Amino acid sequence: MRANPIYKRERTVGSRSIRLPMILTVFNSILALVALLNMYSMVSQVEVTAEIQYSAFMELYTFGAMIVFAMILFIMPALTAGSISGERERQTLDLLLSTQVTGLEVAAGKLMASMYNVLLLLISSLPVMALSFVYGGIGLWDLAFLILSFLASALFTASIGICFSALCRRTTMATALSYGMLVLFVVGTYAVNQFIWSMANMEMTGYANQIGGIGSQVNSGGFLYLLLLNPAVTFYEIIRGQMGWQETMTSAAQWFGSRPSNLVLEAWVPVSVILQVALAGLFLAAAVWRLSPGLPRRRRSGEKKEESQGKQPV
Template sequence: MLHFNPVYQKELRTTARSLRTYIIIFAFNGLLSLFGLFALYLTFEYQQNLGKNVQYSAILEIYSIITGVEFFLLMLVVPAVTAGAISGEKERQTLEILLTTRLTSGSIIRGKLLASISMMLILAFSSLPVIALVFSIGGITLRDLGEFMVLILETAIYLGSIGIFFSVLLKKSTSATVAAYGTVLLLSLGTFGGVWGIHFLTQMHLDHMAADATAVMQADIGNWMLLLFVNPIATFLSILKGQAGTGRSLADMYGRFGNLSPGLNEHWFLLSAGIQIAISILLLLLSARILNPLKGNKGKFKNNKIN
């Protein structure tokens, strides 16, 4: 891919030579280390100072804290990195020159996205020593760590495609960044709020209908819970629920708001990741079509050939 995509090659060289890259890596791992060491201190040293027994099962909570912080930082970094990928070229007035080359619009989009994903993978792999704190005690396997890295890659593609789409659609990097963050916020908190709102209204309707009844009726919104398939936070919680059992908030939401089939609960990560990748592919195809300078001139070219 490095050989066949000049955009990716150029972006990778620029990223590797930029001081901004090293500052991001240092800040990312610095914050992650602080949270990890603080969680380790609270779990062991602080408990011993209080005269309490140390629960070694708490190492799973440390894993959840470290991976949660890393996932949150990922959600903050990816839209900012990708939202200026194409709009930055527009502002520097270099996009027209790039479009006059033999590269297709799809190649340009893929190169920009791959460069952004590479940055996220560098951050993820550089954070492995911090995550490896949990291996000093046990409770987490290499398979769990591998699943988390797959989640990081999938989320980077998902959020990166959103940033690339708005970067193509809008002219200014600031506008693209705001739109990307707004969309991520809508997908993350908006879907949770939507599910809660639907359940609240349904419960109010049931309470009104059963005002004279002695039995209490619990609302079940059922398939409305599938809205969370597009929510990256719900996907992360499904990973924690399977690995450490600490993502119980998702399971609690299932039980409180609705009942899904056991197959959906068991394979939530695979299904949600598949849907998010499908959305990413659709956004990238739309971005390539919008970026294509010939999309609106095909009819003109045909008429010129006929004349």
Template sequence: MMRFVSHVFPIYQKETMTSSRTTRLTVIVMIFNLILALIGLLQLQLIVRDSGYYGDTPYASLLQMYTLVAAFEAAFILFIVPALTAGSISGERERQTLDILLCTRLRPADIVVGKLLSCLSTAFVLMLSSLPVLTLVYIYGGISVWDLAVLFGCLTVTTLFIGSISTLFSALMKRTTMATVLSYLSVIFVTVGTYLVLVMVLNIYNVLTPNGVVVTGETMAPWNNLLLINPAITFYSLFSQQIGGTESISMLNWYNGYIFTDRMLTPDWLLLSCAAQLALSVLFIWLAAYAINPLHRKS
């Protein structure tokens, strides 16, 4: 613990200090909350209007408000994290300060983790600042504090996962622009690309199997695990479990339950999904640290 404080904290402190001095964080928090507030208040306005018409409170709409706000929050995190982390290492390289840092007592892993923690802090600021809008739903009930804690837990895992991918690209690329582009492409891949890969696999199976033989869900089951790294599915699973009463996830499926399955609505899936994303985060952090280690650098 002491080692963590003395080695990682200097980087974390410097990053947090310099980023908080710019207007960037203020603008991000303001825009984020403005949109959240607009979504939340408009939904609330609709609920109040509907209850005036029908004479009762549509609880499903209240929960829908929670889902809407939380989903936007998750999407915003997916969108903003690459922007926060893609320049973390390449920026040091562009400023020509990376070598000086590497000459200090700090290890490459300390630098990577310190920078990632700073990004995590920004994500926490966003999450905490969104609490007032998220708790609008408390007016009528339906969502517990535990639900919010689980939501924040999932958002933290997503931040770490996407942040570690972006940090890895930042460590690999010389230019921040390139690292940013690749980071956003990675976000698109994990959210959309994983699904497309499964569609492709399913089509390949269909082409390869003899006429009349149907590809079953069991055939696709191992491939479906690819969606464990898809944060969009993680959040869909979370919201489905939290608000309950939704139709099966397979309703979404254009391929008769082969890709999206009911398994994705279970707590096990949520846990496995978070565990897989955390494990990959650790791997990406290690790879980023390996990449910036001067002793592994190609000269």
């Protein structure tokens, strides 16, 4: 089994670029600054009250995880949106596809290169994230599960960028559509549920004074399951479970009205991760379809002009 040539080339080119080292430096500087401020505030509190707040280490873990997750959401579309469209702009994509390299290898190689960068990002953040091990509260399996969820979110966001990079001719358009699709999943799914729930509450306003507790029966219906495609909600549920916030923080299943429990609501995180990975596979399949030669596509206007000029009588 031969190694993916696109991945090897991306690794070679990436090792010569200053972009990844700069991202790692800025990212770890932010994490280190947060950790130092957290430790400083803890020491200052000990000097005043002579008490150690062990929950501060848990807060550090939570805040660090939030920074990593936000970096994944914002960086991955930027890293992948120009991966294929950039080849097209440099006029190297057609040459690449004219070789023995297939469209699947191109998409997979670009994806593997972006996932490699995310893996470096996660590994570099482990020392700060592991500070929560000093006084317990977070176990090794909790951290491993969080990293796996980060990789699933990275796969989901990277596949969106690669899909639009293959479909669009310009990197700017691919980047805009990638971020737009990500906003649709993160903000749009929540906004739809909020709108449906608000409309249902408005319809029940006239009866609320007559029938007690009817407001608790209002919910967003089946639109709640759209949140399964929201990586931010998945991250929230993971942190909520690891921090023990079941009693203080409302579950995503109950955000928009109470509803009877079922298998999907009880296994929200596994179902959500599976659906997002499956959707990532669909985005990658669309990219492979666009890159595969021999499939019917619209010809460019320039190609049509050349063909019409070639048919002119001599």
